Amino acid sequence: MSRPEHVAPPELFYSRDEAKKYATSSRMREIQTSLTERAIELLALPDENSYVLDIGCGSGLSGECLTEAGHVWVGCDISKDMLEVSKEQEVEGDVILNDMGQGLPFRPGTFDGCVSISAIQWLCNAETSTSNPYRRLLTFFTSLYRSLVQGGRAVLQWYPENPQQMELVTSCAMRCGFGGGLLVDYPHSTRAKKYFLVIYAGQRDGQIHKAPKALGTEDAQNEARFENKRDRAHKGKRGREDISKKEWVKNKKQRQRAQGKAVPEDSKYTARRRGPKF
Amino acid sequence: MILLTHNMLASPMKEASKQLHLKIECEEKVEKEQEYNADFLNRMIERIDWNSFCAAAQSLDVGNGLPESKEQVDSSNEEQMKKIHHALMEVDVVKGSLVCTETGRKFPIAAGIPNMLLNQDEL
Numbered sequence: 001m002s003r004p005e006h007v008a009p010p011e012l013f014y015s016r017d018e019a020k021k022y023a024t025s026s027r028m029r030e031i032q033t034s035l036t037e038r039a040i041e042l043l044a045l046p047d048e049n050s051y052v053l054d055i056g057c058g059s060g061l062s063g064e065c066l067t068e069a070g071h072v073w074v075g076c077d078i079s080k081d082m083l084e085v086s087k088e089q090e091v092e093g094d095v096i097l098n099d100m101g102q103g104l105p106f107r108p109g110t111f112d113g114c115v116s117i118s119a120i121q122w123l124c125n126a127e128t129s130t131s132n133p134y135r136r137l138l139t140f141f142t143s144l145y146r147s148l149v150q151g152g153r154a155v156l157q158w159y160p161e162n163p164q165q166m167e168l169v170t171s172c173a174m175r176c177g178f179g180g181g182l183l184v185d186y187p188h189s190t191r192a193k194k195y196f197l198v199i200y201a202g203q204r205d206g207q208i209h210k211a212p213k214a215l216g217t218e219d220a221q222n223e224a225r226f227e228n229k230r231d232r233a234h235k236g237k238r239g240r241e242d243i244s245k246k247e248w249v250k251n252k253k254q255r256q257r258a259q260g261k262a263v264p265e266d267s268k269y270t271a272r273r274r275g276p277k278f
Numbered sequence: 279m280i281l282l283t284h285n286m287l288a289s290p291m292k293e294a295s296k297q298l299h300l301k302i303e304c305e306e307k308v309e310k311e312q313e314y315n316a317d318f319l320n321r322m323i324e325r326i327d328w329n330s331f332c333a334a335a336q337s338l339d340v341g342n343g344l345p346e347s348k349e350q351v352d353s354s355n356e357e358q359m360k361k362i363h364h365a366l367m368e369v370d371v372v373k374g375s376l377v378c379t380e381t382g383r384k385f386p387i388a389a390g391i392p393n394m395l396l397n398q399d400e401l
Contacts, residue, residue, distance in 0.1 A: 049318035051325075072318060074283055076394075083391050094283040098290075098394045102401060105290040105394045110325070130398060 003161065009127040014058065014079035022059045023085050029061060032117060035194065036065040038185070039115045039155040042198055042212050045071070050112035053147065055100055055156070056119025058082040060091035066115070067092045074111075076104065101136030103143035110147045114154035120197070121158045124165050137169060141176035144201075151204035154178075156197040166195075173199050179209060185260075186216035192260030216258050246271040279392050281334050282366050285326045289378040290394055292401070299330040300385070302337055306373035314363050320353055322366065335365045 004013050022028055039062075045052075048070035057063055057075025059082050066073045073093040077083055083095045098105060101123055123140060124133050144154060160166040170182055180199035186192040200209045243251075249271035253263050289300055328348045335341035343361045345351050352358060376385040376392055383400075386393050 049315060049321060051318075051322065074286070078395075080391070080393075084389060087389055087391065094280055095391055096279075096283070096287075096394055097391050099396075102396050103290060105288055106286050107288045107327075110286045128398070 003121075003159075005122050005125050009125075010078050010122050011080070014077075014082045016081045019059055019079070019081045019085040022061065022082070023089065032061040033065055035117050035157050036062040036115065038194070038215075039117065039157055039196065040065060040069050042155045042183070042196055043113045043115060043153055044212070045113050045153075051110070053104070053106070053111040053114040054093065055104075055114060055116035055144075056122075057086065057093070057095060060086035060089060060093065060095070062115060062117045063091050063093045076100070100140045101131065103139045104147050106143075106147035108146045109149045111152060112149055113152055114144060114148060114156075116154070116156040116158075118157060118159060120156050120169065121160065121165070124161070124168065134168070134172070137172040138176065141173050141178065145176050145178060148201040150202045151207045152201045153180075153209075154197075154199050154201070156199070158195055158197065160195055169197065173197065177201070179203075180211075183212060183214050185214050186258070187214065188216065189259035192216070216260055279371050279387060279390055280367055281331060281338070281369060282322060282326070284334055284371075284376070285331050285366075287376070287392075287394075289380065289383070290396055291378050291381050291383055294378055294380045299327065299334075299379070300376040301379055302334055302371060302374060303377060303384075304338055304371050304374040306371075307338060308370050308372055309368055310370055312363070312367040314360065316353075316359065319359060319363055319366070323348065323351055323362070326366075331366070335369075338365075338369055338371070340365045340369050 007013055022032075043052075050071045052066055052071045052073045054062055054066065054073050054075040057073075057077050058079070060075065063073050063075055063086070074096065075083075075086070075091075075093050076096040076098040078097070078099050080097055083097060086095055096105070100119070120140075123137050126133055148154065158169075160169070166182060173180075178199040178201060181197075183196045183198050185194040185196070198212060203209065250266060253266065253270075257263050284300070284302060287300055288294070332341060332344055332346070335344055343358070344365060345358065345362075351362070370390055371387055372390045374387045376387065377383070378385070
């Protein structure tokens with residue numbers, strides 16, 4: 001998979017042409033929208049009319065979802081071209097040109113929550129000879145903690161490149177005082193797998209942060225099963241358990257569901273023979 | 279940039295304390311219609327810095343009829359609330375600049391987007 005952060009710094013990569021793609025391509029719209037909807041679900045704001053920060057808002061696709069959910073938002077992004085597209089599309093929120101690695105320029109206790117779609121992996125790259133990714137991450141998380149209200153949540157969706165990067169970003173967030181951690185949706189699937197950093201800035205009185213549940217993890221498929229000699233004797237020729245055709249179909253459907261594919265629901269007709277044709 | 283956003287902004291300069299507000303130098307502003315949302319407005323009135331809001335509203339000539347302090351805000355007085363809503367949400371600064379009151383650094387606003395990027399030497 002190509003990684004845009006290896007191509008050019010964000011302010012150059014998201015140029016006029018790239019910004020147009022985000023405004024017109026229905027595939028990009030669909031991906032961004034579904035990611036934002038999941039992020040808003042994970043954000044679990046107590047009520048409507050909240051004031052939300054959108055980091056890396058770009059052309060305002062994620063903002064539109066926030067407006068639909070009944071929240072007022074402020075966006076910041078490093079690409080001027082993307083922000084200009086958002087202004088042309090007359091999105092509801094206000095936007096600010098800002099580099100998150102330099103810190104967020106907001107007063108303490110401003111926002112009820114924060115979402116970010118596919119943005120923070122850009123922080124892990126050194127764009128200039130003087131920038132230090134570790135320091136930029138710390139500055140970012142410190143200022144994010146400061147601008148959230150007490151007990152505020154931030155949901156940051158991103159594409160980590162390797163386990164070291166995951167470890168670096170998570171440890172930076174924890175060092176700045178955040179609670180919470182990394183949530184992986186559809187961990188068994190390569191394509192549908194999505195990473196969300198769900199972090200909390202402290203706690204309000206009587207507030208308990210419940211860890212949200214990841215999607216697509218209902219059954220533990222990757223565990224080795226115990227079997228003894230007697231069980232093995234009941235198996236068929238190829239060493240597999242004898243299961244009916246119907247069971248086999250049901251298992252396969254369950255597996256594909258866990259990978260996040262669209263699978264029809266089970267019914268009494270599942271895996272039945274079709275009737276004789278004339 | 280609307281005044282609500284301005285009120286939440288702090289100067290990103292290293293020398294400035296993060297509580298201070300930026301002064302608006304407005305060259306061009308437009309007024310746009312925004313839906314009146316009493317619930318959100320009450321929430322935001324609790325959160326904004328009233329003195330800074332009044333000063334900013336005065337400098338944009340929309341400060342008439344605003345209460346002088348947060349205590350004088352009467353949430354049952356709809357006419358007054360509409361005025362606050364107008365000043366806070368409906369006046370959009372399109373061109374101008376934000377000035378850091380401590381260091382004098384100017385952050386330009388172009389096409390309604392304030393540019394808060396710092397140069398390498400200001401980090």
